[in-house]
Amino acid sequence: MKINRNYKNLNESYLFSTIAKKVQEFSAKNKNIEIIKLGIGDVTLPLCPAVIEALHNAVDEMSQKETFKGYGPEQGYDFLKNSIQNYYKKNNVSIDADEIFISDGAKSDLGNILDLFDKDNTVLIPDPVYPVYVDTNTMAGRNIVFIDANEENNFLPLPDENIKCDIIYICSPNNPTGATYNNEQLKLWVNYALKNNAVILYDSAYESFISEDNLPKSIYEIEDAKKCAIEFCSFSKTAGFTGTRCGYTVVPKELVFDEMSLNNMWLRRQTTKFNGVPYIVQKGASAVFTDVGQKQIQENLSYYKNNAKVITDTLDKLNIKYTGGKNSPYIWLKCPDNMNSWDFFDMLLTKIGVVGTPGAGFGKNGDGWFRLTSFNTFEKTTEAMERFYNLLK
Amino acid sequence: MKINRNYKNLNESYLFSTIAKKVQEFSAKNKNIEIIKLGIGDVTLPLCPAVIEALHNAVDEMSQKETFKGYGPEQGYDFLKNSIQNYYKKNNVSIDADEIFISDGAKSDLGNILDLFDKDNTVLIPDPVYPVYVDTNTMAGRNIVFIDANEENNFLPLPDENIKCDIIYICSPNNPTGATYNNEQLKLWVNYALKNNAVILYDSAYESFISEDNLPKSIYEIEDAKKCAIEFCSFSKTAGFTGTRCGYTVVPKELVFDEMSLNNMWLRRQTTKFNGVPYIVQKGASAVFTDVGQKQIQENLSYYKNNAKVITDTLDKLNIKYTGGKNSPYIWLKCPDNMNSWDFFDMLLTKIGVVGTPGAGFGKNGDGWFRLTSFNTFEKTTEAMERFYNLLK
Numbered sequence: 001m002k003i004n005r006n007y008k009n010l011n012e013s014y015l016f017s018t019i020a021k022k023v024q025e026f027s028a029k030n031k032n033i034e035i036i037k038l039g040i041g042d043v044t045l046p047l048c049p050a051v052i053e054a055l056h057n058a059v060d061e062m063s064q065k066e067t068f069k070g071y072g073p074e075q076g077y078d079f080l081k082n083s084i085q086n087y088y089k090k091n092n093v094s095i096d097a098d099e100i101f102i103s104d105g106a107k108s109d110l111g112n113i114l115d116l117f118d119k120d121n122t123v124l125i126p127d128p129v130y131p132v133y134v135d136t137n138t139m140a141g142r143n144i145v146f147i148d149a150n151e152e153n154n155f156l157p158l159p160d161e162n163i164k165c166d167i168i169y170i171c172s173p174n175n176p177t178g179a180t181y182n183n184e185q186l187k188l189w190v191n192y193a194l195k196n197n198a199v200i201l202y203d204s205a206y207e208s209f210i211s212e213d214n215l216p217k218s219i220y221e222i223e224d225a226k227k228c229a230i231e232f233c234s235f236s237k238t239a240g241f242t243g244t245r246c247g248y249t250v251v252p253k254e255l256v257f258d259e260m261s262l263n264n265m266w267l268r269r270q271t272t273k274f275n276g277v278p279y280i281v282q283k284g285a286s287a288v289f290t291d292v293g294q295k296q297i298q299e300n301l302s303y304y305k306n307n308a309k310v311i312t313d314t315l316d317k318l319n320i321k322y323t324g325g326k327n328s329p330y331i332w333l334k335c336p337d338n339m340n341s342w343d344f345f346d347m348l349l350t351k352i353g354v355v356g357t358p359g360a361g362f363g364k365n366g367d368g369w370f371r372l373t374s375f376n377t378f379e380k381t382t383e384a385m386e387r388f389y390n391l392l393k
Numbered sequence: 394m395k396i397n398r399n400y401k402n403l404n405e406s407y408l409f410s411t412i413a414k415k416v417q418e419f420s421a422k423n424k425n426i427e428i429i430k431l432g433i434g435d436v437t438l439p440l441c442p443a444v445i446e447a448l449h450n451a452v453d454e455m456s457q458k459e460t461f462k463g464y465g466p467e468q469g470y471d472f473l474k475n476s477i478q479n480y481y482k483k484n485n486v487s488i489d490a491d492e493i494f495i496s497d498g499a500k501s502d503l504g505n506i507l508d509l510f511d512k513d514n515t516v517l518i519p520d521p522v523y524p525v526y527v528d529t530n531t532m533a534g535r536n537i538v539f540i541d542a543n544e545e546n547n548f549l550p551l552p553d554e555n556i557k558c559d560i561i562y563i564c565s566p567n568n569p570t571g572a573t574y575n576n577e578q579l580k581l582w583v584n585y586a587l588k589n590n591a592v593i594l595y596d597s598a599y600e601s602f603i604s605e606d607n608l609p610k611s612i613y614e615i616e617d618a619k620k621c622a623i624e625f626c627s628f629s630k631t632a633g634f635t636g637t638r639c640g641y642t643v644v645p646k647e648l649v650f651d652e653m654s655l656n657n658m659w660l661r662r663q664t665t666k667f668n669g670v671p672y673i674v675q676k677g678a679s680a681v682f683t684d685v686g687q688k689q690i691q692e693n694l695s696y697y698k699n700n701a702k703v704i705t706d707t708l709d710k711l712n713i714k715y716t717g718g719k720n721s722p723y724i725w726l727k728c729p730d731n732m733n734s735w736d737f738f739d740m741l742l743t744k745i746g747v748v749g750t751p752g753a754g755f756g757k758n759g760d761g762w763f764r765l766t767s768f769n770t771f772e773k774t775t776e777a778m779e780r781f782y783n784l785l786k
Contacts, residue, residue, distance in 0.1 A: 001510060001514055001590060001591055001592045002510065002514055002651070003509060003510060003511060003650050003651045004508065004509055004658075007509070008653070042463035042464050044458070046455060046456050046458050046461040047455045047456060047461070052453075052455065055455070056449060056452050059445060059449050060445075062440045062445065062448070063439050063442070064439055068438070068440070068636075070435035070437070070633075070636045104667075104668070105668045107667070108666060108667055108668060111665060111666030111667075112666065115397065116396060117395065117396060118395035118396060118398065120395055121395055132665055132666075135665045136666060139662070166395065197394060199394045240461075242668075243455070243461075243462040243463045243669075243671065243672045244671050244672070244673065245669065260400065262396075265397075268400065268403060269532070272504060272529060272532070273501060273525075273529060274500070275497070275498045275500045275635075275638060276636075278636065278671060278674055279636045279637070280448070281673075
C-alpha cells in the first residue's frame with residue numbers, strides 16, 4: 001500500500017505546546033504569581049438554559065420507543081435548517097433549505113469540502129492564518145499561494161489581479177486578527193473570484209461577534225456571492241458549542257463548475273462519508289434560534305464583548321495599535337517598541353504573569369503582533385489589563 | 394476551479410427509492426393490507442436507561458460553568474477510550490489507549506481513512522457489498538477489483554493469490570449477507586495482506602451480534618493482524634446509537650508503511666479535519682460499558698436476535714438456504730425456485746404485504762438473493778413470517 005506522501009510535507013506546529021511549556025516552567029519557579037490566561041481560544045461560559053432544556057427534552061425522546069430517533073438525514077433535520085433559513089432572512093439573505101447542510105463543526109467541513117476539488121488547483125490563503133487551511137491543502141498536495149495581511153492593509157488584504165488562483169480562503173471576522181471586511185471590500189473579492197472562475201471558502205465562524213451595523217454577517221449579503229462562495233458557520237463561538245459540536249455550511253445551487261453542481265456534489269459527499277449530527281445536538285442547536293435562546297446567547301456574547309472592550313480600552317489608553325475586539329473575540333495588537341512576538345510574550349509572562357499568543361505562530365506576517373482573547377472572566381480580564389497598563393504606561 | 398471529476402463516475406443507487414415507490418403504489422391500491430417491513434436497516438428500540446441517565450447527567454454538566462466542557466481531545470476522552478480498551482481485554486485483545494480514536498460513526502471513518510492512502514492503490518472489495526466502500530474509492534479515483542462472495546463460498550470469499558491489491562475491505566459479520574468469518578479464514582486474509590504489503594479495513598460494526606463462541610469479534614484476535622489491519626467499530630447497532638452518533642476506530646502503532654506510522658497520520662488527519670465527538674455523546678457511550686449498561690444493551694440485542702431466530706426458523710422449515718441471522722441482524726436468503734431478487738420482492742409485496750430488500754441492489758452476486766432484517770417488532774416479525782410460511786410451504 002502506498003501512503004499519501006503529502007503528509008510528509010506537513011509542518012508540526014509547536015505554538016501551543018511551546019506556550020504551555022514556558023508557562024509551566026515560569027509557574028514552577030514563581031508560585032506566588034497568579035497567572036492569567038488571555039490566550040484562551042475556547043468559550044468558557046456554559047450552554048444557555050434554553051439549549052440545556054432542549055437537550056434534556058431530546059434525551060427524553062431518545063428514551064421512548066415512540067419518539068426515539070435512529071438515522072436522520074445526513075444533511076440535517078428540517079427543523080434546524082428552517083431555523084437557520086429564518087436567521088438568514090433577518091439579514092435579508094434568502095437561502096433555500098436544501099442549500100444548508102448541518103455539520104459537526106466548521107473545522108470538519110472546511111477540511112472535507114476539499115474532497116470536491118481537483119488536486120490541481122491553486123489555493124490563495126492570507127498570512128497570518130488559521131493553520132487548518134494550510135494543513136488540509138498540504139495533505140491534498142495542492143499549490144498554496146499566500147497573500148499578505150499586514151499593518152499596511154489593516155490585516156484585510158484585497159485581491160491582487162496579478163495572482164491567479166482557484167480556491168480562496170476568507171475568514172471574516174478573522175482568526176487570529178479579528179479584522180472584519182466591509183461590503184465594498186468583500187465585493188472586490190466576489191468580483192475577483194467570478195473573473196477567475198474561483199470558489200471562495202468563506203469562514204464565518206465569528207459572525208455573531210459583529211457589533212457594527214454596516215458590516216456584513218454573511219458573504220451572501222454581497223451581490224453575486226452565491227455564484228462563487230461557500231459559507232461555513234458554527235455554533236461554537238455563537239452559542240458555546242465547542243464541546244457540543246454543531247455548525248452549518250451553505251452551498252448555493254448557483255455554484256456550478258464544469259457542469260457539476262457543487263450543492264449536488266456536497267450532498268453526495270455527505271450522504272456517502274457522513275451520517276449526520278446527533279439528533280440531540282440538533283435539537284439543542286435549534287433552541288439557539290428561539291426568542292429566549294437568542295436573548296440568552298446574546299447575554300453570553302455581551303459578556304465576552306465587554307471583556308474585549310476592557311482590553312481595547314487599555315490598548316487605546318496606551319496608544320497601542322490593534323485590530324479586532326469590536327467585532328471579534330480576538331484582539332490583535334502590535335507589540336510595543338518593535339518587539340518581536342516571542343520577546344513580548346516572555347515579557348508579559350515574566351513581568352506580569354499574563355499569557356497571550358505570539359502572532360508569529362500564525363504566519364510570517366504575524367511576527368511583531370500578539371493575540372489576546374476575551375474568553376476569560378471579567379474579573380481576570382480586568383486584573384490582567386490593569387497589570388498590562390501599569391507595565392506599559 | 395477544477396472540480397474532482399471522479400464524482401462524474403459515481404453511480405446513483407435507486408435501490409431504496411425504488412422500493413419505497415413500489416410499496417407506496419401497492420399500498421395506495423390495497424389499503425386493507427397491512428404492510429410489514431422487514432427491510433429496515435436501522436435500530437428501533439430506544440436508548441437503554443443507563444445511557445439516558447449518562448446523557449442527562451452530561452447535559453447538566455454543560456449547564457454549569459464549573460463542569461462545562463469546551464473543546465475536547467479530537468481523538469476522544471480518556472474515560473471512553475479506557476472503557477473500550479477494557480472491552481477489548483475481555484476478548485483477550487490488548488490495545489493501547491492511543492490506538493483508539495473515538496469517531497462520530499464507522500461510516501465517517503471508513504470514508505475519511507482513505508485520506509491517508511495514495512490515489513494509486515488497488516482496492517479489493519467483495520461483491521455483494523455495503524455501497525459506501527465502492528463510492529468513497531470512486532470519489533478518489535482508485536482502481537477497484539471485486540471478489541465474488543457467492544453460494545459456493547457461503548458468501549465468505551478467501552484470498553486469491555492471483556489478485557494483487559493494496560487496500561482490502563472485510564465486513565464481518567457482513568452487511569448485507571450476515572456471513573461471519575472464523576479465525577482460520579481471517580488468518581488467511583491477514584497472511585495475504587502481509588504478503589502483499591496491503592492494509593485491511595475491517596468493518597466490525599456488527600460484532601455485538603456474534604452469538605457463536607468460536608467466532609472472532611475483532612480482527613486483532615488473529616495473530617499479526619495489528620501489522621496490517623485497521624478496525625472500525627460502532628455503537629450504532631450495539632447500543633442503538635444510529636441517531637446519537639458514536640463509534641471508534643483502532644489504528645495500531647505497528648502499522649508502518651513507507652516509514653510512516655498510520656497511527657500518527659490518522660492522529661494528524663483527525664486533529665486537522667475533525668473536532669471530536671460531543672462530550673455529551675461520549676458520556677452516553679461510556680455508560681454502555683458499565684455492568685448495568687452491558688446488561689441493558691444485551692436485552693435489546695437479544696430482542697433483535699430473537700426476531701432473527703423467528704425468521705431463520707421459518708426458513709429452516711421451508712428448506713430455504715440462507716446466511717446470517719445467528720451472528721447478525723441480517724438474514725440473506727436464496728430466492729425460491731431460482732427467482733430473481735426483484736421478482737421475489739414483487740411477489741412478497743403483492744401476495745403477503747411483506748417488504749424486504751432485493752439482493753441485486755448490493756452487487757451482481759446479490760441477484761437471486763434477498764435480505765430480511767430483525768429490526769421490526771417481535772409481533773410484526775412473527776406475523777410476517779407466518780404469511781411467508783403460508784405462501785411458500
